[in-house]
Amino acid sequence: MLTAREAGPVPAAADVRQANHAQAPAEVAVDVGQVDAGAHAAAAAALLRCAWTPPCVRYSDDYVRWHLSHPGAAPAVAVMARDGNRPVGFVALLPRGLARDAGTTSVYVLSFFAVHPEYRGARIGFALAARAVALADRPVIVYTQPGSRSARVLARAAEARGWIYRPLAGLRTYAGGSGPGHAGVAVRHATVEEYVAAVKGPLAPGDAWRLPTLEEAAYSLTDPRGACLAVAEREGATRGAALIVRSQLVTAAGNEDVPALDSVHIDADHAAVLSAFRVFALAWSGGAPVVTAANLHAVPAGAIREAGFRATRSSFDAALIGEPSDPFVSETRSTNLEVV
Ligand SMILES: CC(C)(COP(=O)(O)OP(=O)(O)OC[C@H]1O[C@@H](n2cnc3c(N)ncnc32)[C@H](O)[C@@H]1OP(=O)(O)O)[C@@H](O)C(=O)NCCC(=O)NCCS
Numbered sequence: 001m002l003t004a005r006e007a008g009p010v011p012a013a014a015d016v017r018q019a020n021h022a023q024a025p026a027e028v029a030v031d032v033g034q035v036d037a038g039a040h041a042a043a044a045a046a047l048l049r050c051a052w053t054p055p056c057v058r059y060s061d062d063y064v065r066w067h068l069s070h071p072g073a074a075p076a077v078a079v080m081a082r083d084g085n086r087p088v089g090f091v092a093l094l095p096r097g098l099a100r101d102a103g104t105t106s107v108y109v110l111s112f113f114a115v116h117p118e119y120r121g122a123r124i125g126f127a128l129a130a131r132a133v134a135l136a137d138r139p140v141i142v143y144t145q146p147g148s149r150s151a152r153v154l155a156r157a158a159e160a161r162g163w164i165y166r167p168l169a170g171l172r173t174y175a176g177g178s179g180p181g182h183a184g185v186a187v188r189h190a191t192v193e194e195y196v197a198a199v200k201g202p203l204a205p206g207d208a209w210r211l212p213t214l215e216e217a218a219y220s221l222t223d224p225r226g227a228c229l230a231v232a233e234r235e236g237a238t239r240g241a242a243l244i245v246r247s248q249l250v251t252a253a254g255n256e257d258v259p260a261l262d263s264v265h266i267d268a269d270h271a272a273v274l275s276a277f278r279v280f281a282l283a284w285s286g287g288a289p290v291v292t293a294a295n296l297h298a299v300p301a302g303a304i305r306e307a308g309f310r311a312t313r314s315s316f317d318a319a320l321i322g323e324p325s326d327p328f329v330s331e332t333r334s335t336n337l338e339v340v
Contacts, residue, residue: 030083030119032127034135036148036337037078039063043087044078044112048141058248058255060222064112067340070094071215073106074138079131081115081124089115091128093136096337103202105328110142110321111340118256125150129157139322139329146170146317158321166329168318169297171339174309176291178210181279182272185239187232188280192217195229198241201267206333208299210263225257230280232266232273240266240273243338247292259285261293262338269300274307294339 004297041064048057048059062205072095081089093108108130131153133140144151155165169233181187190198203209207335212220220227226246232239247260266273274296281291292317296304322329 011287027177030081032081032126032131035080035095037068037076040078040080041068044090046113047087047090048112053133054250056250059252060220066224067094077135079128081128088119088290089124089128091132093132097207097211099203100208101205108138108140109340110140125153130160133157133161135323139320141219141337143316146289146315163322165325166320168320170215171295171297171313171316171318173292173314174296174304175292175312176309176321177290178282178306181276184233185232185234185272185276187230187276190229190231194231195241197266198231198238206331208335209265210330210337228284238268242277244284259288259291261337264296265336266299270303271306274299277324278308295336297334298336299314
């Protein structure tokens with residue numbers, strides 16, 4: 001019998017084999033439990049590489065380890081499913097700090113959620129998600145692909161704890177190519193101090209914008225894929241900030257590196273500032289034809305187009321998991337937190 005301990009009722013191994021058209025072992029018990037995040041990074045990365053099909057993120061050992069070691073108000077939480085010694089499922093909660101008009105909030109972003117293709121449909125995904133939610137001592141932000149089964153699994157995991165799963169927004173991934181920026185806005189490399197000062201800009205009620213500590217912002221620059229911090233200025237006044245990373249993808253054509261705008265924070269002149277970030281990111285990348293942005297929720301749609309960005313076919317649904325009585329969970333409308 002294939003069982004996901006802590007998962008509740010599970011199908012018999014024969015049903016799982018049938019559902020997945022794969023050879024599942026006849027007599028196995030899958031253990032689901034918390035593990036040390038850093039020590040299991042390579043195993044998690046290997047699992048993620050076989051769980052996703054291109055086009056997808058390139059889950060190098062270094063990239064996954066770097067995320068799992070991210071500093072924050074709490075350490076990362078990692079949960080692994082194992083069939084004997086074989087890792088067959090993984091999920092992580094990564095700490096992030098957010099600014100709101102009502103102060104600051106520490107959240108987790110749920111990421112690196114995957115079950116080995118041969119083991120799907122046996123409620124291992126649910127067991128992993130339920131364990132992670134049970135371990136969470138703060139709200140959890142999740143990004144799922146529209147229509148994917150992960151959103152249903154995560155909603156049930158929230159329900160199992162008596163928490164809610166609150167859909168927040170559909171986020172389109174945008175791509176911007178070369179083309180003139182905006183003459184009136186200057187974007188330049190920022191020090192860690194300048195960047196953190198710039199993202200402390202004014203917030204509307206319901207906004208929850210990424211606010212790293214100095215240590216966390218400095219850690220961004222150690223991203224093994226390559227990253228830089230940038231600020232936008234107009235007539236000497238700061239207008240916005242962004243984290244620019246070299247995202248690593250696997251496509252049908254092979255490995256591709258694409259500069260990406262993350263944690264885009266714009267106070268005013270949205271189109272002009274976003275356009276200037278586009279031009280800066282392309283120059284920083286050393287000749288990439290496009291820059292992508294997976295979360296421009298905080299930028300008006302008209303300004304995104306005006307800034308030279310077009311919608312791609314890729315999108316994510318953002319949702320919040322947390323206690324129904326927590327105002328952050330019930331009142332947040334928008335976040336610019338990076339899609340991990
Ligand atoms: C999402 C994922 C982690 C779920 O893992 P899992 O162990 O298969 O999940 P569960 O068995 O707990 O639940 C899956 C749900 O989909 C259904 N399902 C599972 N396998 C299925 C299949 N082959 N065909 C149709 N439905 C299937 C299950 O019945 C269950 O729904 P139900 O509880 O309403 O019946 C796994 O599919 C995966 O690794 N996908 C690729 C990576 C990914 O998308 N990660 C999520 C990023 S947020």
